[in-house]
Amino acid sequence: MSIYFYRQVFPAALLSLVAAAAPAQTTSMPAAPPSSYSFHVNTRIVLLDVVVTDREGNLVTGLTKDAFQVFEDKTPQTILSFEPPAQQQHTQHNAPPLVVNSTAELDQAAPQAPVSIIVLDEVNTQFSDQSFARAALRKYLDTQDPKLRHPTMLAAVDMHHFMLLHDYTTSRDEILNALNHHLAEFPWQLNNTNRQPDQMSRVFSALTMVAEATTGHPGHKSLIWVGRGMPFIDLNSMSPDGVQQVQNAIHECTNRLQAARITLYSIDPAGLTASPPPEDDSGNLLDDPFGASISFDNMAITTGGRAFHGRNDIDNLVSDSERESDTFYTLSYSPISPDDAAKPFRNIRIVMRDPNLRANTRKGYYTQAPVVESEPAANTKLPNDLVFDLTAAARSLIDYDTVPMTIFRDAADPNKFNINIRADDAAWQIGPSEHLHTDLLVLIESFDRKGKMLQRDAKVYNLDLAPDSNGNPPAPHDIGTSATISTAPPATRLRLVVRIGKNGKLGAQNFYLVDKQTITDPATGLNPAAGAR
Numbered sequence: 001m002s003i004y005f006y007r008q009v010f011p012a013a014l015l016s017l018v019a020a021a022a023p024a025q026t027t028s029m030p031a032a033p034p035s036s037y038s039f040h041v042n043t044r045i046v047l048l049d050v051v052v053t054d055r056e057g058n059l060v061t062g063l064t065k066d067a068f069q070v071f072e073d074k075t076p077q078t079i080l081s082f083e084p085p086a087q088q089q090h091t092q093h094n095a096p097p098l099v100v101n102s103t104a105e106l107d108q109a110a111p112q113a114p115v116s117i118i119v120l121d122e123v124n125t126q127f128s129d130q131s132f133a134r135a136a137l138r139k140y141l142d143t144q145d146p147k148l149r150h151p152t153m154l155a156a157v158d159m160h161h162f163m164l165l166h167d168y169t170t171s172r173d174e175i176l177n178a179l180n181h182h183l184a185e186f187p188w189q190l191n192n193t194n195r196q197p198d199q200m201s202r203v204f205s206a207l208t209m210v211a212e213a214t215t216g217h218p219g220h221k222s223l224i225w226v227g228r229g230m231p232f233i234d235l236n237s238m239s240p241d242g243v244q245q246v247q248n249a250i251h252e253c254t255n256r257l258q259a260a261r262i263t264l265y266s267i268d269p270a271g272l273t274a275s276p277p278p279e280d281d282s283g284n285l286l287d288d289p290f291g292a293s294i295s296f297d298n299m300a301i302t303t304g305g306r307a308f309h310g311r312n313d314i315d316n317l318v319s320d321s322e323r324e325s326d327t328f329y330t331l332s333y334s335p336i337s338p339d340d341a342a343k344p345f346r347n348i349r350i351v352m353r354d355p356n357l358r359a360n361t362r363k364g365y366y367t368q369a370p371v372v373e374s375e376p377a378a379n380t381k382l383p384n385d386l387v388f389d390l391t392a393a394a395r396s397l398i399d400y401d402t403v404p405m406t407i408f409r410d411a412a413d414p415n416k417f418n419i420n421i422r423a424d425d426a427a428w429q430i431g432p433s434e435h436l437h438t439d440l441l442v443l444i445e446s447f448d449r450k451g452k453m454l455q456r457d458a459k460v461y462n463l464d465l466a467p468d469s470n471g472n473p474p475a476p477h478d479i480g481t482s483a484t485i486s487t488a489p490p491a492t493r494l495r496l497v498v499r500i501g502k503n504g505k506l507g508a509q510n511f512y513l514v515d516k517q518t519i520t521d522p523a524t525g526l527n528p529a530a531g532a533r
Contacts, residue, residue, distance in 0.1 A: 045080065046072075046335060049220050049261060049304065049328040050350055050361040059327045060357060061085045068359065069351040070333050077333040085327045099170055100151040103399040106168045107217055113151060114220045114325040115168060117210060117262075118318070120156040121227020122184050124199050126270060130184045133226045133269040136314035137179060143315070144172050150222075150325055154178050155398075156525050157206045159198065163525025164397040181526045196231045203230040203296070204249050207264075209392045211256035212506060216401030221262045222325050223305075224318055229266055229296025236292065250290045250299075251344070251366040257303050258362055265321040266300040266307040267314055288345045289363055304362040386504070393497045393508040394445055394456075397523050403498055403507030406478075416484045417444070417511065419498060423473035426463070427502035435464045436473060439501030444483035448490040449514070451521030455485055460501075487513055493521065 050068070052060040065082035098113065100106045106113065118137070122130060147170050154165040154175050166178035207223075214221055235243050257264065289302050297307035308317050335346070344366050350359035393400055403425050410416035419442065431437025443458040461481050468474045483496060494511040512519075517528070 044335070045332050046348070046365070047261065047330065047332045048348065048350070048361045049263060049330055050359050051304075051324050051327055052329065052352065052357055052359050054358075055356055059324065061327055063329065063357075065331070067353055067357070068329070068331065069353065070331070071349045071351065072333075072335050072364075073347050074349075075336060077336060079331050079333055081330075081332045083330040085329060098151070099147070101169050101171070101174075102167050103217070103401050104404070106151050107401050107404065110151070110219070111217065112219045114222070114328070115214075115217065116150045116152045116222045116224060116322050116325065117214070118152065118154050118224045118226065119206070119210070120154075120165075120182070120184070121203075121225060121229060122156055122158040123202050123206075123227070124229060124231060125227040127184065129269040130227070133267075133314055134179060134182075134184070136269070137226065137318065138176065140315035140318045141172055141176050141179070143319075146172050148172050148175070150322060155210075156182060156184070157202065158184075159202055161523050161525065162206050162209060162392075162396055162398075163523055165525045167399065178526065181528065183527045196233070200230040200233065200294075204253050205388070205392065207299075208253050208256055208388075209396060209398070211253075211260040211262055212389060212392070212402070213396065213398040213400045213508070214262070215256075215260040216404065216507075219261070220325060220328055220330070221260060222265060222321055223257075223262050224265045224267065224321050225296075225300075226267050226269060226314065226318075228268055228270060229299070230294070233294040234292075235290075235294065246294060247288075247290065250294060254290075254299070254302060255366050258365055262303060263324075263362075264300040264303045264305040265317075266296050266305070267311075267317050267321075268307070268309050269314055302363045304360060306360075386499075389504070389506060390441075390443060390497060390499065393506050394443060394495050395523065396508070397510060397521075398508070399510075400497075400506045400508035402505045403500060405496070405498060405507045405509055407496060407509060407511055409511070410482070413484075415487050416482055417494070417496065418480055418482050419496060420478045420480045421498060421507065423465075423479050425500065425505065425507075426473070426479060427500050427505070428465070428473060429502060431464055434467075436467050438463050440481055441497075441499040441501065442481055442483050443497040443499075444485045445495045446485050446487070446491040447493045447495070447521060449492045449519055449521070451519075451523055454491055457483065457485055459483070492519055 048070070052063060052067075054060055061084065063084065065079055068079065068082075070077040070079060098110050100109060106115070120130065120133065120137075125133070151168040151170050152175055153168050156163045156165055163182070165182050166175055169175060210223065233246060235246065238246070289298055297309075300307045305321075311317060345364055346367055347364040348362060350361055352359050403421055406420045408418045408420075410418055421440075426438040426440070428436040428438050440461045440463060441458065442461065443456070445456045446454045448454055463479060463481075465473055465479075473479075481498075485491075485494065487494070492512070492514045493516070494513065495508065496511060497506065497508045499506050510516075520528070
């Protein structure tokens with residue numbers, strides 16, 4: 001079996017465009033930075049979101065830090081910080097009622113709020129099961145208050161698009177309306193084993209994109225995946241090169257999910273079709289949870305979530321997954337174990353001092369960034385991971401909030417758009433003449449009403465600032481750049497992406513030239529003519 005992962009399935013047009021634009025702005029393209037989502041145990045603080053239950057499975061709150069013991073590879077760790085659920089709830093209850101209708105509003109009004117991201121899987125789920133899942137989700141929403149407990153995003157993924165059905169909102173009716181206007185696509189050759197690598201690649205790319213897009217929101221995220229996820233892969237049946245590709249993708253995807261504080265809950269609407277991996281309470285440690293096989297169940301459990309099979313009460317499962325967001329204990333530690341390249345996976349285990357209690361958190365992390373294909377040190381080619389990140393950000397409708405942006409249409413030129421970002425996000429370095437220096441890659445694309453890309457432009461900007469007396473960027477703490485593209489019909493939507501050269505962080509937003517409710521772009525996943533329940 002050959003595996004061609006998502007880093008290889010995107011076209012090279014963007015790569016050549018950006019590379020061609022770079023020389024006009026700078027003498028060389030900045031080298032790809034180390035992966036910001038990898039963990040280095042000598043410098044990183046490991047953050048854990050922990051759910052505690054009793055023997056009957058009831059959620060337990062009201063515990064103190066002394067109730068927890070943290071071990072990494074059986075080595076006791078010192079808890080540096082601790083926040084109980086009661087403190088989180090108290091903070092929320094004393095704040096004004098949270099009303100959110102977008103990512104920008106969420107990050108401004110409640111940056112620490114837990115959120116829910118519900119994804120309808122149309123990659124590897126039978127059409128009848130998709131219909132059942134949507135009906136169950138409607139049933140769950142009908143039981144909720146008009147104002148949802150958590151800001152919620154609704155999305156769907158198929159073999160062609162990651163569809164943002166609705167951005168973060170606290171409005172139950174808005175989520176219901178988006179669900180009712182979404183028509184699922186028939187699954188793509190589900191029973192064709194030759195398509196399993198493509199299905200696996202699509203699921204990996206969707207998970208990675210969600211993590212990259214939502215990292216800017218520091219609050220905990222419950223990613224509720226309703227569907228089969230990726231097919232089971234037995235690594236023993238693959239070639240060494242194929243195994244290496246799979247493991248690289250798993251390491252990267254797992255670390256990105258964990259860096260974004262995402263806990264994955266997998267809900268299979270097809271019933272019991274596979275045995276989920278057993279929970280290990282023995283204290284035995286695995287060198288790598290994905291060392292012999294790859295399954296979506298294991299992905300969920302490794303992030304601290306759960307995998308559900310054989311249940312017909314999907315509405316209750318969604319409710320239970322959301323309820324756990326209110327009961328997370330958050331604690332951190334700085335690993336004291338040495339970094340051992342021969343054992344890249346670090347196992348995390350929490351032991352409760354009360355033997356009647358059980359703690360569930362993510363199972364560990366990978367200390368090494370995944371090995372990627374080497375690229376010639378030439379000015380005409382960019383690393384594959386950069387091409388994927390840029391292409392995914394450009395093709396998606398999700399706001400990437402790791403680099404918040406403010407976009408203004410130029411009053412004197414309707415085809416010019418001014419972009420402001422915070423100077424603190426620009427990852428400054430000391431450049432020539434002791435000035436602060438950073439590189440920004442700015443990409444802009446235009447689309448017609450049906451989602452066809454019309455035009456694309458990309459530039460790399462070198463920015464220099466004289467620091468203040470403390471060596472920091474001077475006030476005001478924002479920097480501006482611009483992008484130009486034709487806005488003449490049939491253009492209806494623009495997508496603007498900014499990438500910081502030093503740390504690889506991305507920001508992305510849409511700018512609508514028409515009422516977005518009139519757009520039939522498949523990336524929205526919405527059909528204005530639909531809506532019947």
